[in-house]
Every structure is written in C-alpha cells, then in structure tokens.
Amino acid sequence: MVVNVRYDSGTGEYRADVQLQNHGPARHELVALEFVGLPAEVSLRDATGVTPRGNPYIAFSEALTCGLSGEGGFSDPLEVVLDVTGDAAFRWELEIWTGAVDVDGLESEPHASSPVEHFDIAVPFGDAHFDPFFQGNRTIPLKRTGYDLTTGTAIDNPRQHPNRVTSFIDGSTVYGSDLVRAFALRRNDGSGKLKTSAGNLLPLNDAATFTTGTLDNENPTPRDPTTLFAAGDVRANENPALASLHTLFVREHNRRVDELALADPTLSGEVLYQQARAWVG
Known part of the structure; x- marks a missing residue:
C-alpha cells in the first residue's frame, strides 16, 4: 500500500510511505521492495542493494519489527524517496512467460508419495543477493525430485523420475x-x-x-x-x-x-x- 505521496517540483523529489498488509496467518519474514523498470532519469535513494536483475531494492526489515500480526495486519510505514530528473515515465513489468512454458512439460512425483531429501546450500554471511540483511543463517532450500520407489536400489537400477505430464508443449x-x-x-x-x-x-x-x-x-x-x-x-x-x-x-x-x-x-x-x-x- 502506497500512501502519503509528496512531490517537490523544485528538486524533482518524490516521497511516499509504503506499508505491507498481511492477508494470511501471522508471520515475520524477510521482505524487500524491488523497483522494476525505472528509467535512467529516476533513482532510488538509500537503496539497500541491487537484485541479480540489476534493479534497486529496499529491505523491509526495519518496518517489520513486530511482524505481520495476523490477517489484515500492517507493517510500519517505510518512507521511499525517488529522485527524478526531467519528465520520466514509470514502467513496471511482470515476467512470467518462462514459468508458463515450463509447467507444460514437466511435473515430478509429489513428495507425498516419495521420500523428501533435502540438500540445502549454505549462503555466505552477508551475501549481497541471498543474505543482504547479514543474518548469517540463510540457505537456498533444495529438495531432490521425487522418484519411483522401486528404483535407485543398485548401480544397475538407477533412480527414475516419472514425469506426470506430457513432455512436449501441447497445451x-x-x-x-x-x-x-x-x-x-x-x-x-x-x-x-x-x-x-x-x-x-x-x-x-x-x-x-x-x-x-x-x-x-x-x-x-x-x-x-x-x-x-x-x-x-x-x-x-x-x-x-x-x-x-x-x-x-x-x-x-x-x-x-x-x-x-x-x-x-x-x-x-x-x-x-x-x-x-x-x-x-
């Protein structure tokens, strides 16, 4: 939710307060606001960092001191400042086509019918992309694909991973x-x-x-x-x-x-x- 938007025509500065609203159970998660598609004339002041896609982001950790306490709960307001030079238009893009094609060709066995095997990857402390809040306990969660339980018992019986959908793009x-x-x-x-x-x-x-x-x-x-x-x-x-x-x-x-x-x-x-x-x- 973006509220209290202010604009200074003399400096070209935009200020706004951003709040998150919870629509589910109580939670306290790491959240960041990514600014996608900002033109060259627009810069985000005091950005926390830059995403792998090259977009600036602001961490919401300071605005989530008490978490999001139940459905309908709000975070504290976080002030966002944009410096604008010239007459710049804002454009926000949503990239989803790759995922849509991917699900047409592969669906592995659900973990309900196969053992869940984790091999999470430890993230280096303070990693700019995966531990930007310097928590030191972040991991990249990974699970092995479900497999046919009658396979994987010997070298001559390697694991087989059934595909639950047609492997070709057919709608x-x-x-x-x-x-x-x-x-x-x-x-x-x-x-x-x-x-x-x-x-x-x-x-x-x-x-x-x-x-x-x-x-x-x-x-x-x-x-x-x-x-x-x-x-x-x-x-x-x-x-x-x-x-x-x-x-x-x-x-x-x-x-x-x-x-x-x-x-x-x-x-x-x-x-x-x-x-x-x-x-x-």
Whole structure:
C-alpha cells in the first residue's frame, strides 16, 4: 500500500510511505521492495542493494519489527524517496512467460508419495543477493525430485523420475495430460467449451463443478481446496500470475469455439473442441 505521496517540483523529489498488509496467518519474514523498470532519469535513494536483475531494492526489515500480526495486519510505514530528473515515465513489468512454458512439460512425483531429501546450500554471511540483511543463517532450500520407489536400489537400477505430464508443449496446462482430466474440464454440453466459474474465471475445484469427483490439485496452504481453481495443470494456483495465464488460455479456447461456430454452424461440439484445442495448444 502506497500512501502519503509528496512531490517537490523544485528538486524533482518524490516521497511516499509504503506499508505491507498481511492477508494470511501471522508471520515475520524477510521482505524487500524491488523497483522494476525505472528509467535512467529516476533513482532510488538509500537503496539497500541491487537484485541479480540489476534493479534497486529496499529491505523491509526495519518496518517489520513486530511482524505481520495476523490477517489484515500492517507493517510500519517505510518512507521511499525517488529522485527524478526531467519528465520520466514509470514502467513496471511482470515476467512470467518462462514459468508458463515450463509447467507444460514437466511435473515430478509429489513428495507425498516419495521420500523428501533435502540438500540445502549454505549462503555466505552477508551475501549481497541471498543474505543482504547479514543474518548469517540463510540457505537456498533444495529438495531432490521425487522418484519411483522401486528404483535407485543398485548401480544397475538407477533412480527414475516419472514425469506426470506430457513432455512436449501441447497445451496440457489448459487441457490436462490424460483423457480423464481433459473430459472433466469440458462443459460436455455440446458447445465444445471449457468450464469456467463466475467472472469467466477458471472453474472452482468443488463438487458442484466436478460432480464425479474433484480433480487432483496441489495445495500447499491451509486454504479450503474447494476454493481453489482447477486447470489442466495441478499447479495453476501456485501464484496469481500463473493462474491469470491459465485463465487467459481457457478464455481463448472458448473465444475460438465461438468464432468457429459462427463460421460454420454445422460443426459438432466435439469438432469445435478439438479445433479450438489445436489452435490454443
């Protein structure tokens, strides 16, 4: 939340107070505010450091002295100062396409069915990127990929890591990697369209939407699983950016169905579905 914005036309100085609001359980985490896409005419005063992408950031550690005490709690305000020369426009960019392509080709075995083996990497004290707050106890958490439990028992039986999705880029994030999930995600009303929920969003993974049983879905949170979205990939709810891309692809499928049906009203729902799927995937 950005409040109390002030501008000094004489010096070209912008000042604003930034606060974080918690929308989940109480927590006290390291948080930093990264400024992406600032033009050359804009500089961040008293930046804590620079991210690996070359963007300045400010640490929120001083503003989180008491943590975020429960849902709705606020951090202390943190003043941000930007020095601007000339008439500079601000642009903020969100880079998410790489992740969207990645999930179309790989999904390893869930740790619920495979042993969890950690091999965390220790971070050097005061590392500019991984320990900017000089805590000295930071690590890069890593877990080994889930594997077939019948493998890895001997040199001649090396570990095998099953892939739960199709390995080629075929739109499985939208339609699923097997016929059961693909059929469940369809409206199956002769329209050729995919299911959606209110607001033309992804369908909710509840009994009302999937009457024969809800779909397998990743949910590493305490949220009610029926409040999460269902998509071709089980990781659709991982973050808002990824969920938004899943939503766009479903909307594009249904838009294409309407376009095809208008061009040829004799096409069956099955043909409309398959042609739209070929277009999207």
